[in-house]
Amino acid sequence: MPDLSVTYGSLECRNPFVVASASTSRTVQQIKTAEEVGAGAVILKAIVTKHPYEAKPFYYNDPQKQFLTNPSDPRLLVDEGVELIKACKKESGLPIIANTMGSGGNLESWGDISKTLEAAGADMIEINLGCPNIGLMQKALGNIKGDEDQVLGAICGQSPLVAAGIVKTVRQAVKVPIMVKMTPSASDMTAVAEACMKEGADCVDISNVPQILPGVDIYHDGRPLYANYVTAPFSGLCGPANKVFTLRNIAQLSMKRKDAEIVGSGGLMDWEDCVEAILCGAKATALCTAIYWHGWDIFNTLNKRLHQYMEEMGYQTTEDFRGHALKYIATHETCEFRYVVPELxxxxxKKCGICAKPGHCDAIEMVDGYPSITIEKCMGCSLCASLCPAKALKLVPNPLPPSRVPTH
Ligand SMILES: Cc1cc2nc3c(=O)[nH]c(=O)nc-3n(C[C@H](O)[C@H](O)[C@H](O)COP(=O)(O)O)c2cc1C
Ligand code: SF4
Ligand code: SF4
Structure with a gap:
């Protein structure tokens, strides 16, 4: 019988599914619901020393449901956070992770707020080095000069030095484990994570999200797409579009640091996404947009399907497959190829002709309504097979020796 329990940063959880920090984790009722539906842990909404600006919970979903974006979301002040943690610890048995940040330009405040949240009962502190909605836009526009209030969020997570300084301060202030939440806007997230680990971070949340402009209304002078904004800032890109970056970043840190304890977050929408993240090295997985789009029941499904999957695969614990994908990841210089050609x-x-269209390929032409493949011209790139809507093209071993396979 599979055991879904996991441990990261010495936090023991009944399963790898975490409620990510968002407006879905700001009330005790939400945390109780999360516990009922089977979440393994919860990361509370960011708790801050002061509100950086007036925030309103406005969202935009793209029509194809590739992303959810939120330019601002109200945070919790310290007193509210303390009350919430106390209530959660009283009314639920879930591990409570407090997501927090200090004041811009005041290192000590990061330690102070973390200590306060630990005293309230937080089981782990998540240092928020990834919020895309504080400071980042102002920095990009050249409006932030030095140690000002807005040097917060993702700006801190862009710099290994700044991030390490914050972790060091928090490490000295608290005894509970520390998780650091990364930003994909760092040019080298691995370097930031390693700097944090060196200063005592127990685990790494990979990651918060990049900042985007979701589009503009082409029929109304380029106005914002949000129904409820007249003018709008750049915003955080959440949801499925991030998964590929999340997997890359988890894999990259796992490959460099086998001892990294990673909670994967960003674009993980279902149990299969979570399994992929674990295969890439994550110990646990945090979900956010999935809860907004599908509601709390998703945790029931995640547990049930992961259990079924592990039973089917003969895995006892998630450690039986964690990181297994890494051995198949190679540099461009060292990867091995499989020589294939499509077979019709x-x-x-359906005689649609889609497979004959790719602009890089002259190996397929339509003859009597069907694709005709000239093997000698085929590079074995596999694109036609993946484009075929009828799955009528199967990739089979190329009978030609590799030296006769064209590259272009
Ligand atoms: C409305 C909203 C509010 C969020 N608030 C926070 C926050 O307070 N602190 C934080 O670290 N991340 C916050 N996030 C980011 C999420 O925790 C998560 O990292 C991100 O949405 C990527 O996961 P997803 O693709 O599953 O949505 C927020 C996301 C959303 C959509
Ligand atoms: S595998 Fe690539 S090169 Fe070969 S026929 Fe298909 S698209 Fe063309
Ligand atoms: S093989 Fe697929 S893509 Fe090509 S014509 Fe037939 S149905 Fe269309």
């Missing part, structure tokens, strides 16, 4: 199954072909 005429009975499935």
């Amino acid at each position: 199954d005429k009975s499935k072909c």
Whole structure:
């Protein structure tokens, strides 16, 4: 019988599914619901020393549901955070992770607020070095000069030095484990994570999200797409679009540092996404947009399906497959190829001609309504097979020796 429990940063959780920090983790009722539906832990909404600006919970979903973006979301002040943690510890048995940041330009305040949240009962402190909605836009526009109030959020997570300084301060202030939440806007997230680990971070949350402009209304003079903004800032890109970056970043840190304890977050929408993150090295997975889009029930499904999957695969614990994908990741210089060509199954072909269109390939032409493949011209790139809507093209070993396979 599979055991779904996991441990990261010495926090023991009944399963790897974490409620990510957002407006879905700002009330005790939400935390109780999370516990009922089977979440493994919860990261509370960011707790701050003062509100950086007036925030309103406005969202924009792109029509294809590739992302959810939020330019601002109200945070909790210290007193509210303390009350919430106390209530959570009284009314729920879930591990409570307090997501927090100090005041811009005041290192000590990071330690002070963390100590206060630890005293309230937080089981772990998540240092927020990733918020894309504080400071980042002002920095990009050249409006931040020095140690000002807005040097917060993702700006801190862009610099290994700044991040390490914050972790050092918090490490000295608290005994509970520390998690650091990264930003994909760092040019080298691995370097930031390593600097944090060196100063005592127990685990790394990979990651918060990049800052975007979700689009503009082409029929109304380029106004914001948000129904409820007249003018709008750049915003954080949440949801499925991030998964590929999240997996890359988890894998990259796991490859460099086998001892890294990673909670994967960003674009993980279902149990399969979470399994992928674990295969890439994550110990646990945090979900946010999935809860906004599908509600709390998703945790029931995540647990059930992970259990079924592990039973089917013969895994006892998630450690039986964690990081297994890493051995298949190689540098461009060292990767191995499989030489294949497409083979047509005429009975499935809809004669649509899509496979003959790719601009880089002259190996396929339509003859009597069906694709005809010239093997000598095929590079074995596999694109046609993946484009075929009828799955009528199967990739089979190329009978030609590798030296005769064209590259272009
Ligand atoms: C409305 C909203 C509010 C968020 N608030 C916080 C926050 O307070 N602190 C934080 O570290 N991340 C916050 N996030 C980021 C999420 O925790 C998560 O890292 C991000 O949404 C990526 O995961 P997803 O693709 O599953 O949504 C917020 C996200 C959303 C959508
Ligand atoms: S595998 Fe690539 S090169 Fe070969 S026929 Fe298909 S698209 Fe063309
Ligand atoms: S894309 Fe598929 S269905 Fe369409 S012509 Fe090619 S093989 Fe046939």
